[in-house]
Amino acid sequence: MEKVLIVEDELHARTGLTELIESWGYKAECAADGLEGLEKAVAWAPAIVVTDLKMPRMDGMELLERLAELPQRIAVVMLTAQGSIESAVEAMRTGAYDYLPKPVDPVRLKTILQNASQQHDADTDVDLEATRRKLRDTGRMGPLVGTSPQMKPIFSLIERIAPSNVSVLVTGESGTGKELVARALHELSSRHSQPFVAVNCAAIPETLIESEIFGHEKGAFTGALERRAGCFELAEGGTLLLDEIGEMPAATQAKLLRVLEDRKLRRLGSKVETPVDVRVIAATNRDPEEAVAVGDLRGDLYYRLNVFNIQMPPLREHVSDIAGIAEKMIADMNERHNCSVTGMKDSLLKRLEAYSWPGNVRELRNTIERATIMAGTGMLGVEYLPPNFGEPGFAPALTRSGRSAVALEPGAEAGGSSDVQRYLEDQNTVRVEVGTTVDEAERQLILKTLMATHNNKTKAAEILGISSKTLQNKLKEYSNATSSVE
Known part of the structure; x- marks a missing residue:
């Protein structure tokens, strides 16, 4: 039976909360202010403390800070007045488990106590x-x-x-x-x-x-x-x-x-x-x-x-983690693609660590997946990297996040559309004449990517590394510019 301490300076509310929480099967005690609540917490060692924010002698925020100094872990649920969202957020930053606006919603309180009890059990496991x-x-x-x-x-x-x-x-x-x-x-x-x-x-x-x-x-x-x-x-x-x-x-x-x-x-x-x-x-x-x-x-x-x-830092700022990340990725790819790659050669690791990784961990994952599939077994070497990897002008494989609009289960990040990659491999890059403005070069890149994706705007936005909303705004600009010329 979990112990719950209620700290509330208003007698009627304190009594009502104590009786309600006891009716749910918890062992409950109460205190009339933060100072008394701290003393009871030290002596009684509750798993959960439900405390009001505004109280005499010691308010809820100070009680929260003092409870954090105790050796046992205590989940603190803060009761706040309606409209004091700033205080609730500050309590959460200070370490509160959750907050609940007053007047207290019994259904919500019961759910919070159940979750806090499960967390307490997990913390002591x-x-x-x-x-x-x-x-x-x-x-x-x-x-x-x-x-x-x-x-x-x-x-x-x-x-x-x-x-x-x-x-x-x-x-x-x-x-x-x-x-x-x-x-x-x-x-x-x-x-x-x-x-x-x-x-x-x-x-x-x-x-x-x-x-x-x-x-x-x-x-x-x-x-x-x-x-x-x-x-x-x-x-x-x-x-x-x-x-x-x-x-x-x-x-x-x-x-x-x-x-x-x-x-x-x-x-x-x-x-x-x-x-x-x-x-x-x-x-x-x-x-x-x-x-x-x-x-x-x-x-x-x-x-x-x-x-x-x-x-989250970009991968280029913590390249020392590449070895560990790649090791885990190789294990994942072995299982997914039925391969038996045993690791990486030092020469490959040095090449990976010297690269700037504009696509970050996602690009590294696609690179490791490609190398693992090509090798199939043994150690990965530089021969399994994409052509011209890391050299001036090298364009990384364009990839997608691998997640649909809504994902319910953990899923692997897939490589990009083969049609898109094949198109861009043929095109290599968008070619522009000297003197072309940045805006015009951007327009050409966007339109060519749309052609490659058969006008799939969501896919094109992912490939370009911009949001769908940004892409829509760009296309609207181009449309308006064309209309004004006509």
Whole structure:
């Protein structure tokens, strides 16, 4: 039976919460302010503390900080007044497990306590702790690999925040492993046995994105022939990754913010709100503050998501990790392609470490996959690298992220479309005359890529390394320019 300590200065609320939590099978104690709560926490050693934010003698924030100094791990749930989202975010940054607006929603509180209890059990599980220690010692944390000075702080932060319900914003260039961070956070949390759902906001048409994320009722719009659960409901109890969050339409961002604050959603066409228990992680390859400045990302949503920021470094800044990353990739490719490659020659590793990797870890993965398939067995050498690898003018193979708009299961990153690669191998590059402006060269590149993808704008945007929204804006500019000339 888990112990829960309720710290609340208002007598009626304190009594009511204590009785409610006891009715759910917990062993409950209460305290009238933060100072009394700290004393009882030291003496009674609860697994969970539910505390009000504003209290005399010692408020909830100071209590949270003092509880963090105790030897035992305590999950702290902060009760905040309506509208004090800034205080809630600050509490999460300080180490709170979760927060709950007042007046307290009993259904939401029960869910939070259940999750916190599961996390407490996991934290005290000897096998799980041994697994975490092994991951740290070997430079591997879930799907992430790295022992460099750039990666170690990221591992430490993931380990620190994985057990909580805190929102995380993962930033970094395309291909740096932002989804791997989200998966590591999921796998090292109490939610690891529940779904992990990844959504590429840039790959879903604007007219469908709200339905994909929040679901819809039968008849909500033309073509809605049956009720459909959205990604939030598919991720119930687990983790939802919203990739390329800056490409989400403004109206959908507003609805997402309400769901994050109220933990309830309303499907399109429904009059009923549905409670959801989902941890949200967002990712973007853009500077989020710049996205806020230009109006692509709501400032209040950014503030709510950016409780913790994990900035993934480009591969060129931690080349010492290439050996370990490639070793894991070779093992993955052996299993996937039924190969028996045993490792890499030093000459190959030196070539890999000398390259700038504009496509980051994703490009490295495609390079290793190609080499593994070509070799089939034995050690990988430089002869299995793409022609002219790393030389001036070398153009890396254009690849896709390997994830559809919505991915429910962990999936490997696939190589690019063979038609596109064959076309670009034939074309080699976009040829322009001296004196051609940068804008014109860009226009030619975009149009040629669209030709290669048979006008598949989503695929073209991925190949070009830009968002679908940016591509649409560019095409609109070209169309307007043509119309004005005519």
